[in-house]
Amino acid sequence: MNINFWLPLMVLATSLVSAIVIFIIPDERNILRGAFNLLAAIVKIAIVAGMIVGVYYQQEFETRFTLIGDIDFVLRADALSLLFAGLSSLLWLFTTIYAMGYLRGTPNRSRFFGFFSLCVASTMGIAMAGNLFTFLIFFEMLTLSTYPLVVHKGSKEALNSGRTYLIYTMAGGAVLLLGIAWLHSVVGAFDFAETGVLRDVDASFYPTLQIIFILLIAGLGVKAALVPLHGWLPKAMVAPAPVSALLHAVAVVKAGAFGIVRVIYNVYGVEFAASLQLLLPLAILASITIIYGSVQAIRQLDLKKRLAFSTVSQVSYIILGLALFGPIATVGGLVHLLHQGIMKVTLFFCAGLYAETIGVKKIADLSGAGQRMPLTSAAFTIGAFGMIGIPPTAGFVSKWYLGWGAMEAGAPWVLAVLLTSSALNAIYFLPIVHKLWFGKAPQQWPAEHIPFKRFETNPWLLWPAIITAAFSIGAGLLAAAGWSPLSWAELIAVREYLP
Amino acid sequence: MNLIPFLLVIPLAWALISLLLPRLPIGPIALLGMLVQSLATALLWRSVQLHGAERYAIGDWMAPLGITLVADGLTVTLLAITALIAMVCAFYALFYLRSHRHEARYFWPLFWFLLASLNGIWLAGDLFNLYVGLELVTFAAVGMVILSANRQTLAAGLRYLYMALLGSIGYLLGVALLYSAYGTLDMRQLAELIEPNWTTHVAMLSISLGLLVKTAIFPFHFWLPPAHGGALAPVSALLSALVVKSSFYILARLWLDVGADVLPVITAQGFGLIGACAIFYGGFKALQQDEIKMLVAYSTVAQLGYLMLVFPLAAGTAPEHSMLAWQGGMLHVLAHALAKSAMFLSVGTLVLAVGSKKIDALAGISTRIPLSLFAFGLAGVSLMGLPPSGGFNAKWLMLQSAIGSGQWHWVVVLSLGSLLTATYIFKVFRVSFDQQAIDSGKGLVKRAPWGMELSALFLAGLAIALGFAAALPVELLSLPEVESSLMEASQ
Amino acid sequence: MSANLWFALVGAGLIALAAFTFFVQTHLLRRIFAFNIMGSGVFLIMVGMAQHLRQTDPVPQALVLTGIVVAVSATALALLIFRRFYALSAAVTLTQDNDTLGDSYEQEPRQ
Known part of the structure; x- marks a missing residue:
C-alpha cells in the first residue's frame, strides 16, 4: 500500500478529524478552534492540489476495501471528482474564515463548526466516491450533517425549515436508495467508469434501466433542486449566511448535480443514456427549472430568497449541459459546476455582509449601499454580472460553451432557453446593481451593527467575498490558461468522449 | 477443553455471589465477571470460526435425556453481542445505580441470571431447553422491570409476566405435539x-403464536412499551436489545432451520404482513409519545416488525435471495441490539440530566450534553437505516432479497418504514435544537457521569461501525452447519 | 378409545377452558389459576400422547417434572408481584390507568 492508497482517505480525514476535534473544543476557545479549522482546510487544499497534479499525469489514487458481500467502499480521485473536490476544499477555507467572523460572539459555535466540517467531509466523500454505494453513504451523511446547520438559530422558523428540508431530502434519499438497490440487483456491483458500465446489459432490461434512471434522477434531483423538487431550498435560507453560501453554492445542490453527472457519465454512459431516450426529457426538465427559477426569483423581495431561486435556476445549467449529449455542452455544464459555485458564494457572502453590517435584508432597502460599502457592492456586482453572463466573468464562459454546445448538438431551442434565462437574470439582478450604486442612501440604515472604521465592515467577512469575486473574474479572463477550470473540464470531456 | 459450559457457569456463579454476598462491592466484581465472560465468549468465537460448530453434552448425558448444547456460527455471534452489550450495560449501571441505591441490591443477581438464561437459549440444541431458557429469561426480565417497585412498574411487570406465561404455554403445547x-x-x-x-x-x-406474544410482535405488542419504557435505563437497554430477540431467535430457527419444508408461503407472507403492521403501528405510536422512553420503546415495537419480514423473503424464494434475507435479518438483530441499547442508555442519561422524562424537557439540550445526544443520533442513524450503519446494511440485504425475488410490496414497506423512523427520531432533535428554550433559561442540566455518556456513545459507535464491518458476522453466519440448514430452507 | 387419546382430549379441554378464563377474567388471581390449569392441560397432553410409541417413555416424565417446577416458580413470582401491586394500588385488575407512567415515577420513594 502506497501513498496513492491513503491520499483519498486523508482528504476525507482532514475534515472528519477536525470535526471531531472541534466538537470537543469548548465553545469559548475561539482562537484554538479557528487555528485548527484553518489548518485543516489548508492541508486539505494542499492534498487536493497534489492529487490534481497527479491525475493530470495519469496517476491513480484509490482507497478500497470490502464492505459487505461483493460491495466495496471505494474512494477514488479522477478528473471529475477533483473538479468538485477542488471547488469544495477551496470554498471551505473561505467560508470558514467568513463564518468565524460572522458568528463571533454567538452561542453554540463548536456545534456549528463541527457540523460544518462534517458537511465538508461528506462533500469530499461524494466527490471521490468510486461507486454508487459509497456515493450514497456520503449523500445521506450530507443530509444529516446539514440539518443542524439549517436549524442552527433554533428559532421556530428555523426548526420548521429544518423539517421541510428533512422531508424533502430523506424522501429523496429513500428513492435514490431504491434506485441503487434495484440497479445492483440487475447488474451486480460495479464501479464508476469513464463512458459508463451499462452498455452490455441485455436489451430485455432496457425498460428496467429507464425506470431506474428516473428513480436515480428523482432522488438526486431533490438535492439539485430540480423543479418540482426544489421546495426546500428557499425555506432553508433561514440558516446563517455562511451556511447558505456553502450549502447552496457548493455542498448540497452541487452534490445532487454532481450525482446526476456521475449517473449519466459514469454509470449509464452518455451515449447509452442517449440511446435509451433519457437525455431529452432531462434537458427539458432542466430548461423548465431554469426558466421557472428565474421567474420566481424576480418575484422575491428578500435578497437571500432571490439568490436562492437564482440557485434553483443556475444549477440546472449544469444538468442541461450534460443532457445535451455533446462534448462542448459537456464542457459548459461541468465548468458551470465550478463557476456557479464561486459566483454564488460571492453573492451570498455579500448578502450576509449587508445584513450584518447595515441590517439590510430586503432588496428595497439596498438603495445607496454602494456608497456605504463600496468593496462589498463591487464584489456583489461582479457576482451578479457573472450570473447574467456578461464578459469577462466566469459566467460568460459557461454560457458561451453551453450555447455553442447546444448548436453543435443540434438543439437550437436550448439557445432560446439560455437567452430567455439570461434576460430574466438581468431583470432580477440589474435593478439591484443599479440601486446599489445609483440609489439614494437613507439617512439611517435599518440596523447598523458594524461602524465604518478602517474597512467598511468586519474584514473577516469582507476578504472572502473579495477573493471569491476575484476568482470569478480570473476564471473568466484566464479561461484559456492551461490550469483554468475550463481546461480541466475539457480534459474530462475528452476522456469521456474519446475512449 | 470445551468452553461451552463456562458460558453458563460463569454468570451463574456471579449471580450466586452477588445474591449471597451483597456486602461485597458487587458492582465492580460484576465488571470483572463480565471481562471473564467476554474472554470466554471471544475464545469460543475464535474456536468456532476456525474449527466449525461445536457440541457439548452436559455431564456426558446424551440426548434425549441429557442436555446438549450447540455452538454454531449464529450462536457465537449472538453470544458475542450479548456479552458485549451486557458488559457495557454493566459499566453504565455502575454509575446509574448510584442514584438508585435500593434497586442496586437486586439488579446484579438478576442481571447475571438474565445473562445465563440468554446464553442458555443461544446454546440450546433442543426444543425443551429452549422452553426452560425462555422461562428463565422471562423471570429475570420481569424481576428487572419491577426493580423500582412502584405502582406503574409493578403493573407493567405483571402485564409482561402474564403475557409471557401465556406465550410459554403456547410454545410448550406445540413442543408437546x-x-x-x-x-x-x-x-x-x-x-x-x-x-x-x-x-x-x-x-x-401454537409455537409461533406463543413466540410472537413473547417477541411483542404486533398485535401482541401492548405489554412491551410500559415494561421497556418504565424500567431503569440499563434494564430497558438489555430488554430491548437482547430479551425480545431471544424468542425471535427461536422462531427463526424453528421455521427457517427446522420447519423450512413445512412453512407454507401463505404463512410466511402472513408473518410479513404483521411485521409491516408492526412497523407502521409502532412508528405512528412512537411519533405520538410525549415521553422519551416510551418513544424509544415503541420504536422497538416497530423495529421488531422488520425481523418478521425475513420470513416471506427467506421462505419459498431462490437460494440466493433466501440467503440474503437470512443474513439481512440476523444483521438487523445485531444492529438493532447495538443501536437500541445505545439509545436507551443515552436516553437514560438525558432523563437523569434534565430530571424529567418528557420530550419537551429536552428543549435546547444539544449544547448542554452533546455526547449523549450524539449517541442518540448515531443510534438513530442505524435505526433509520441510513448509511453507513449496521441498520443500513441489514436493510440493503433485505432490499436486495426483496427486489431479487420480485416481492415489491416488501420493498415499499422497507422504504416507508425508514422514513417513518426518521420522523420520530427527528422529533427529538427538533426539540433539542430549540434555541428559545436555552435563552429562556430552560435546558439547565445536571452534569451526567462521564461513564454513562461514554457507554452509550461506544455502543452507538459500534452500531455505525457495523456498517463497515458487516462482512465479519455475515461470514460467520455462513459457516458450514448453518449453510447446510439454509440449503434445506431454500429448497 | 385408547387411554392416550383420552389424556389428550381432557388436556385440550382443560386448556380451552383455562384459556377462556384467562382472556375473559380480569382478576389477576383468577388469571394465575387459569395459567396453572392451562399448564396442567399441556402436561396431560405431554405424558398422554407420547405413551403409544413405547411402553413408558421417560422423556415426557422428565419434561413434565421440569415443567411443573417452572410453573410453580412462575406462579410464585406472579403472586409476589401481585401482592406488592395490591398493597400499593389496592387494585386486583390491570387497567390502562396503571400503565401510564407519571413524570415523577423515578423520584417516587419506595415503600
Whole structure:
C-alpha cells in the first residue's frame, strides 16, 4: 500500500478529524478552534492540489476495501471528482474564515463548526466516491450533517425549515436508495467508469434501466433542486449566511448535480443514456427549472430568497449541459459546476455582509449601499454580472460553451432557453446593481451593527467575498490558461468522449 | 477443553455471589465477571470460526435425556453481542445505580441470571431447553422491570409476566405435539423427520403464536412499551436489545432451520404482513409519545416488525435471495441490539440530566450534553437505516432479497418504514435544537457521569461501525452447519 | 378409545377452558389459576400422547417434572408481584390507568 492508497482517505480525514476535534473544543476557545479549522482546510487544499497534479499525469489514487458481500467502499480521485473536490476544499477555507467572523460572539459555535466540517467531509466523500454505494453513504451523511446547520438559530422558523428540508431530502434519499438497490440487483456491483458500465446489459432490461434512471434522477434531483423538487431550498435560507453560501453554492445542490453527472457519465454512459431516450426529457426538465427559477426569483423581495431561486435556476445549467449529449455542452455544464459555485458564494457572502453590517435584508432597502460599502457592492456586482453572463466573468464562459454546445448538438431551442434565462437574470439582478450604486442612501440604515472604521465592515467577512469575486473574474479572463477550470473540464470531456 | 459450559457457569456463579454476598462491592466484581465472560465468549468465537460448530453434552448425558448444547456460527455471534452489550450495560449501571441505591441490591443477581438464561437459549440444541431458557429469561426480565417497585412498574411487570406465561404455554403445547408426533426434541433430528401434516401445522401454529406474544410482535405488542419504557435505563437497554430477540431467535430457527419444508408461503407472507403492521403501528405510536422512553420503546415495537419480514423473503424464494434475507435479518438483530441499547442508555442519561422524562424537557439540550445526544443520533442513524450503519446494511440485504425475488410490496414497506423512523427520531432533535428554550433559561442540566455518556456513545459507535464491518458476522453466519440448514430452507 | 387419546382430549379441554378464563377474567388471581390449569392441560397432553410409541417413555416424565417446577416458580413470582401491586394500588385488575407512567415515577420513594 502506497501513498496513492491513503491520499483519498486523508482528504476525507482532514475534515472528519477536525470535526471531531472541534466538537470537543469548548465553545469559548475561539482562537484554538479557528487555528485548527484553518489548518485543516489548508492541508486539505494542499492534498487536493497534489492529487490534481497527479491525475493530470495519469496517476491513480484509490482507497478500497470490502464492505459487505461483493460491495466495496471505494474512494477514488479522477478528473471529475477533483473538479468538485477542488471547488469544495477551496470554498471551505473561505467560508470558514467568513463564518468565524460572522458568528463571533454567538452561542453554540463548536456545534456549528463541527457540523460544518462534517458537511465538508461528506462533500469530499461524494466527490471521490468510486461507486454508487459509497456515493450514497456520503449523500445521506450530507443530509444529516446539514440539518443542524439549517436549524442552527433554533428559532421556530428555523426548526420548521429544518423539517421541510428533512422531508424533502430523506424522501429523496429513500428513492435514490431504491434506485441503487434495484440497479445492483440487475447488474451486480460495479464501479464508476469513464463512458459508463451499462452498455452490455441485455436489451430485455432496457425498460428496467429507464425506470431506474428516473428513480436515480428523482432522488438526486431533490438535492439539485430540480423543479418540482426544489421546495426546500428557499425555506432553508433561514440558516446563517455562511451556511447558505456553502450549502447552496457548493455542498448540497452541487452534490445532487454532481450525482446526476456521475449517473449519466459514469454509470449509464452518455451515449447509452442517449440511446435509451433519457437525455431529452432531462434537458427539458432542466430548461423548465431554469426558466421557472428565474421567474420566481424576480418575484422575491428578500435578497437571500432571490439568490436562492437564482440557485434553483443556475444549477440546472449544469444538468442541461450534460443532457445535451455533446462534448462542448459537456464542457459548459461541468465548468458551470465550478463557476456557479464561486459566483454564488460571492453573492451570498455579500448578502450576509449587508445584513450584518447595515441590517439590510430586503432588496428595497439596498438603495445607496454602494456608497456605504463600496468593496462589498463591487464584489456583489461582479457576482451578479457573472450570473447574467456578461464578459469577462466566469459566467460568460459557461454560457458561451453551453450555447455553442447546444448548436453543435443540434438543439437550437436550448439557445432560446439560455437567452430567455439570461434576460430574466438581468431583470432580477440589474435593478439591484443599479440601486446599489445609483440609489439614494437613507439617512439611517435599518440596523447598523458594524461602524465604518478602517474597512467598511468586519474584514473577516469582507476578504472572502473579495477573493471569491476575484476568482470569478480570473476564471473568466484566464479561461484559456492551461490550469483554468475550463481546461480541466475539457480534459474530462475528452476522456469521456474519446475512449 | 470445551468452553461451552463456562458460558453458563460463569454468570451463574456471579449471580450466586452477588445474591449471597451483597456486602461485597458487587458492582465492580460484576465488571470483572463480565471481562471473564467476554474472554470466554471471544475464545469460543475464535474456536468456532476456525474449527466449525461445536457440541457439548452436559455431564456426558446424551440426548434425549441429557442436555446438549450447540455452538454454531449464529450462536457465537449472538453470544458475542450479548456479552458485549451486557458488559457495557454493566459499566453504565455502575454509575446509574448510584442514584438508585435500593434497586442496586437486586439488579446484579438478576442481571447475571438474565445473562445465563440468554446464553442458555443461544446454546440450546433442543426444543425443551429452549422452553426452560425462555422461562428463565422471562423471570429475570420481569424481576428487572419491577426493580423500582412502584405502582406503574409493578403493573407493567405483571402485564409482561402474564403475557409471557401465556406465550410459554403456547410454545410448550406445540413442543408437546411435536414430541408426540416425532419422538424427538433435538432440532437437528427434527429437521430431518418433520413432515407437513396436521399435527405439525397445529404444533407450529401454537409455537409461533406463543413466540410472537413473547417477541411483542404486533398485535401482541401492548405489554412491551410500559415494561421497556418504565424500567431503569440499563434494564430497558438489555430488554430491548437482547430479551425480545431471544424468542425471535427461536422462531427463526424453528421455521427457517427446522420447519423450512413445512412453512407454507401463505404463512410466511402472513408473518410479513404483521411485521409491516408492526412497523407502521409502532412508528405512528412512537411519533405520538410525549415521553422519551416510551418513544424509544415503541420504536422497538416497530423495529421488531422488520425481523418478521425475513420470513416471506427467506421462505419459498431462490437460494440466493433466501440467503440474503437470512443474513439481512440476523444483521438487523445485531444492529438493532447495538443501536437500541445505545439509545436507551443515552436516553437514560438525558432523563437523569434534565430530571424529567418528557420530550419537551429536552428543549435546547444539544449544547448542554452533546455526547449523549450524539449517541442518540448515531443510534438513530442505524435505526433509520441510513448509511453507513449496521441498520443500513441489514436493510440493503433485505432490499436486495426483496427486489431479487420480485416481492415489491416488501420493498415499499422497507422504504416507508425508514422514513417513518426518521420522523420520530427527528422529533427529538427538533426539540433539542430549540434555541428559545436555552435563552429562556430552560435546558439547565445536571452534569451526567462521564461513564454513562461514554457507554452509550461506544455502543452507538459500534452500531455505525457495523456498517463497515458487516462482512465479519455475515461470514460467520455462513459457516458450514448453518449453510447446510439454509440449503434445506431454500429448497 | 385408547387411554392416550383420552389424556389428550381432557388436556385440550382443560386448556380451552383455562384459556377462556384467562382472556375473559380480569382478576389477576383468577388469571394465575387459569395459567396453572392451562399448564396442567399441556402436561396431560405431554405424558398422554407420547405413551403409544413405547411402553413408558421417560422423556415426557422428565419434561413434565421440569415443567411443573417452572410453573410453580412462575406462579410464585406472579403472586409476589401481585401482592406488592395490591398493597400499593389496592387494585386486583390491570387497567390502562396503571400503565401510564407519571413524570415523577423515578423520584417516587419506595415503600
